[in-house]
Amino acid sequence: xxxxxxEGRDKVTGRAQYIDDMVMPGxxxxxxxxxxxxxxxxxxITFGGGIAWDEFIVVSAKDIPGANCVALIADDQxxxxxxxxxxxxxxxxxxxxxxxxxxxxxxxxxxxEYDPLLAVFTIEESERQTEIIWxxxxxxxxxxxxxxxxxxxxxxxxxxVEGEYTTxxxxxLYIENNGVIASFDRQRGITVWGSLQCPYYVxxxxxxLFALPEDKVRVVQTETGGAFGGKEDYPSIIAGHAALLAMxxxxxxxxxxxxxxxxxxxxxxxPSRTRHRTAVTRDGTILGGEIxxxxxxxxxxxxxxxxxxxxxxxxxxxxxxxxxxxxxKAVATNAPPHGAFRGFGAPQSLFAxxxxxxxxxxxxxxxxxxxxxxxxxxSGQTTTTEQIIHEPIDLDQLLARAMALxxxxxxxxxxREENESPTIKKGIGLAAFLHGAGFTGSGERYLASLVGxxxxxxxxxxxxxSSTEFGQGTKTVLCQIAAETMGLPxxxxxxxxxxxxxxxNSGPTVASRTVMVVGKLVQSAARGIQQALIASGLLxxxxxxxxxxxxxxxxxxxxxxxxxxxxxxxxxxxxWDDEKYRGEAYAAYAWAIYVAEVTVDLTTYSVQVDDFVAxxxxxxxxxxxxxxxxxxxxxAQGIGFALYEKVxxxxxxxxxxxxxxxxxxxxxxxxxxxxxFEELGNEHGAFGAKGIGELPMDGPAPAIVSAIEDALGIGxxxxxxxxxxxxxxxxxxxxxxxxxxxxxxxx
Amino acid sequence: MNTPVQxxxxxxxxxxARTVHAYxxxxxxxxxxxxxxxxxxxxxxxxxxxxxxxxxxxGTLVNSCLVPVLQAQGTKIVTIEGLAKGSQLHAVQQAFLExxxxxxxxCTPGILMAAFHLLSETSQPSVEEIKEGLAGNLCRCTGYxxxxxxxxxxxxxxxxSESANGNER
Numbered sequence: 001x002x003x004x005x006x007e008g009r010d011k012v013t014g015r016a017q018y019i020d021d022m023v024m025p026g027x028x029x030x031x032x033x034x035x036x037x038x039x040x041x042x043x044x045i046t047f048g049g050g051i052a053w054d055e056f057i058v059v060s061a062k063d064i065p066g067a068n069c070v071a072l073i074a075d076d077q078x079x080x081x082x083x084x085x086x087x088x089x090x091x092x093x094x095x096x097x098x099x100x101x102x103x104x105x106x107x108x109x110x111x112x113e114y115d116p117l118l119a120v121f122t123i124e125e126s127e128r129q130t131e132i133i134w135x136x137x138x139x140x141x142x143x144x145x146x147x148x149x150x151x152x153x154x155x156x157x158x159x160x161v162e163g164e165y166t167t168x169x170x171x172x173l174y175i176e177n178n179g180v181i182a183s184f185d186r187q188r189g190i191t192v193w194g195s196l197q198c199p200y201y202v203x204x205x206x207x208x209l210f211a212l213p214e215d216k217v218r219v220v221q222t223e224t225g226g227a228f229g230g231k232e233d234y235p236s237i238i239a240g241h242a243a244l245l246a247m248x249x250x251x252x253x254x255x256x257x258x259x260x261x262x263x264x265x266x267x268x269x270x271p272s273r274t275r276h277r278t279a280v281t282r283d284g285t286i287l288g289g290e291i292x293x294x295x296x297x298x299x300x301x302x303x304x305x306x307x308x309x310x311x312x313x314x315x316x317x318x319x320x321x322x323x324x325x326x327x328x329k330a331v332a333t334n335a336p337p338h339g340a341f342r343g344f345g346a347p348q349s350l351f352a353x354x355x356x357x358x359x360x361x362x363x364x365x366x367x368x369x370x371x372x373x374x375x376x377x378x379s380g381q382t383t384t385t386e387q388i389i390h391e392p393i394d395l396d397q398l399l400a401r402a403m404a405l406x407x408x409x410x411x412x413x414x415x416r417e418e419n420e421s422p423t424i425k426k427g428i429g430l431a432a433f434l435h436g437a438g439f440t441g442s443g444e445r446y447l448a449s450l451v452g453x454x455x456x457x458x459x460x461x462x463x464x465x466s467s468t469e470f471g472q473g474t475k476t477v478l479c480q481i482a483a484e485t486m487g488l489p490x491x492x493x494x495x496x497x498x499x500x501x502x503x504x505n506s507g508p509t510v511a512s513r514t515v516m517v518v519g520k521l522v523q524s525a526a527r528g529i530q531q532a533l534i535a536s537g538l539l540x541x542x543x544x545x546x547x548x549x550x551x552x553x554x555x556x557x558x559x560x561x562x563x564x565x566x567x568x569x570x571x572x573x574x575x576w577d578d579e580k581y582r583g584e585a586y587a588a589y590a591w592a593i594y595v596a597e598v599t600v601d602l603t604t605y606s607v608q609v610d611d612f613v614a615x616x617x618x619x620x621x622x623x624x625x626x627x628x629x630x631x632x633x634x635x636a637q638g639i640g641f642a643l644y645e646k647v648x649x650x651x652x653x654x655x656x657x658x659x660x661x662x663x664x665x666x667x668x669x670x671x672x673x674x675x676x677f678e679e680l681g682n683e684h685g686a687f688g689a690k691g692i693g694e695l696p697m698d699g700p701a702p703a704i705v706s707a708i709e710d711a712l713g714i715g716x717x718x719x720x721x722x723x724x725x726x727x728x729x730x731x732x733x734x735x736x737x738x739x740x741x742x743x744x745x746x747x
Numbered sequence: 748m749n750t751p752v753q754x755x756x757x758x759x760x761x762x763x764a765r766t767v768h769a770y771x772x773x774x775x776x777x778x779x780x781x782x783x784x785x786x787x788x789x790x791x792x793x794x795x796x797x798x799x800x801x802x803x804x805x806g807t808l809v810n811s812c813l814v815p816v817l818q819a820q821g822t823k824i825v826t827i828e829g830l831a832k833g834s835q836l837h838a839v840q841q842a843f844l845e846x847x848x849x850x851x852x853x854c855t856p857g858i859l860m861a862a863f864h865l866l867s868e869t870s871q872p873s874v875e876e877i878k879e880g881l882a883g884n885l886c887r888c889t890g891y892x893x894x895x896x897x898x899x900x901x902x903x904x905x906x907x908s909e910s911a912n913g914n915e916r
Binding site: 012 | 780788793830831836840846851885888889893894895
């Protein structure tokens with residue numbers, strides 16, 4: 001029986017305290033006044049009549065004591081727009097009042113006049129550069145990956161297969177909206193409590209905004225109702241806003257967005273476009289190819305360079321490319337900045353890769369299974385960044401097992417025969433993919449995460465990390481790792497509140513790194529406690545839990561505070577070249593084959609996913625219930641990404657910023673999600689674990705669209721794929737329109 | 748325009764008689780959370796889509812964000828805080844712990860109320876009835892699989908359809 005979730009009882013009894021459940025004495029409520037135009041110069045601001053303005057705290061850019069920029073990667077995003085706005089919903093003014101109902105009326109009484117500037121709304125418009133909206137060329141970041149000699153492969157190819165693939169924006173849609181409470185005190189400085197993933201990101205951002213030293217800023221995570229990347233960078237903004245109001249008013253200020261504001265103003269998954277051009281032999285072996293990948297980053301840099309990096313490294317999928325050139329870029333548009341969302345670029349570039357594999361298969365005339373089998377990356381071969389795969393992964397075997405679990409071959413045959421029925425078409429499709437765990441390239445080395453384990457006066461043990469729980473089970477698994485390392489019962493291990501005043505910076509809770517990277521550090525810090533007790537003579541080798549508790553209590557009584565620390569060090573032999581984008585991109589990869597079975601109803605053109613098999617190699621499963629929960633949840637989000645979730649844009653603004661018209665899957669929409677694990681271990685992870693949080697987001701969309709192709713014979717290349725898109729492709733004048741670029745250069 | 752006046756509203760919440768003073772069109776959700784300090788029910792969307800604010804009103808599952816408090820006059824309300832009996836969790840709460848039905852936990856109070864409601868109407872629901880019964884509650888974390896399994900487990904359990912505090916009709 002797996003150990004119970006640390007905070008589980010509070011969550012099932014309604015006692016867990018989320019930010020909106022908390023009230024502080026004298027607390028005010030804050031609101032944000034945002035831009036109504038996508039791009040323009042602010043000409044003037046008028047505070048209308050009928051409002052008792054003296055009762056309100058009003059903050060503008062002029063009130064900012066430090067730097068008016070959100071500290072992250074570049075310093076281009078202001079906390080409050082001062083003279084120009086670059087996207088709809090950009091914050092301009094902040095209001096606070098003791099009565100939250102008074103805020104809407106006041107905000108509506110403010111008129112902001114603009115001199116509009118030409119704006120850019122799509123990747124293509126941004127690329128044309130007829131209007132420069134960011135930097136010199138509308139481009140936040142470019143990457144170039146080159147391996148072998150791509151230019152030499154075209155002449156040797158039997159087929160050259162081209163395709164263009166696109167993915168839309170996707171809203172994280174955590175059920176708890178962004179929210180914080182901030183307080184200010186001249187002695188202690190700023191304290192922020194909030195729904196967030198990365199306390200130290202907020203800490204760093206507030207230090208810069210207020211020009212305060214690190215001991216005058218404290219950030220505390222409250223119970224967080226889902227995040228999925230959506231609370232990686234945005235909390236720095238809302239926390240800064242609440243803190244500005246708190247400083248000016250001298251009172252605690254709560255800002256909690258309502259759903260519409262959260263959806264319209266905060267980050268989403270980057271829309272993407274990928275172009276593939278691939279040289280293959282008659283039997284389907286890839287000789288080489290070019291991949292051009294572009295994401296729409298929105299109006300400011302934010303996390304786009306890092307999202308682009310992960311997308312670039314995953315763009316070649318789990319295949320062997322003897323020669324490849326990948327050109328990737330993140331471009332600016334006048335939309336709210338796009339940001340982190342589970343998978344972080346990989347679901348976009350892997351969607352394209354997997355759809356393209358199906359296209360290659362169709363061109364060569366072999367099955368989607370066979371094309372993958374013939375090109376799988378093997379142990380000992382190198383990835384697109386020339387990382388040698390040392391893991392003993394056997395993708396052939398993984399594929400064969402997934403086919404058997406899904407009964408793929410028999411079903412494919414049967415559907416082919418039964419699809420004669422005029423209105424109900426069934427299909428089955430697959431996706432093969434990998435997901436790198438931890439920060440890309442030298443990221444973990446720069447982070448240099450620090451983790452502590454504390455021996456307490458009562459003999460219990462406490463894990464000290466800034467890694468946060470927002471559904472995945474962080475608290476549970478990290479305590480489990482410490483307990484297991486020290487031979488203690490799980491109940492004897494606690495985890496400290498993610499409070500920058502108390503815990504070290506164990507890095508952000510992102511990038512599928514918590515169990516693998518932070519978990520490994522917890523293991524090592526826990527061993528430190530054990531060894532210190534043995535070295536001090538208080539504990540014998542082969543101790544019992546009771547002896548450890550007694551020794552620990554005695555140590556604290558004799559020496560005071562008893563903490564053991566572990567800092568990340570890059571394993572030897574890990575090499576990454578940031579300039580050439582070459583080397584060991586990730587310390588470990590999780591590998592997966594997903595199979596989707598669908599029914600397309602040609603009366604409504606709707607798609608139902610009937611069965612879903614998710615098979616993955618994850619190093620080691622530490623907690624079967626939590627691990628499975630990560631996969632089922634990620635698959636559900638992937639199904640939404642493929643079939644339901646469409647952000648409707650107009651002039652850079654989300655038009656359907658409501659749960660009523662932005663549709664995510666309900667319990668009635670989802671198939672049985674059958675989850676299977678393989679465990680090959682991983683020397684870089686705690687007890688052999690690899691990261692799994694993001695992995696399940698990568699595979700569902702391409703597997704489902706592949707199944708739809710199997711059912712209808714139409715290779716769709718764009719998601720979300722809604723019934724109206726299928727209807728149009730099947731009945732519209734240009735039946736091949738959605739088929740993207742027609743096959744070219746076939747010899 | 749007339750300024751609205753507060754009125755006195757009496758209702759039973761988790762078995763206890765309560766009286767509140769509120770504007771008639773205030774949302775039941777706000778009255779529960781702010782006046783009665785029962786913060787278990789959550790606001791996820793404010794428009795009756797997500798079900799995070801689900802409570803029982805005279806045995807019917809309602810989105811408390813859509814119920815004007817005036818409508819709750821004289822009714823019996825059960826919230827997540829009324830599901831356990833003291834420290835004794837309801838079978839469906841216990842099953843959620845064992846099966847991983849709660850991840851981030853924000854939808855959990857609403858889903859548990861929907862689950863409890865389903866079990867009080869149908870003691871042995873089929874898989875399809877479970878999926879349908881929970882379709883008004885959005886969960887972004889779990890993919891619902893473990894929620895449905897927890898509910899099925901609770902249904903197989905003896906006291907699953909037992910009433911919660913104050914839900915005697």
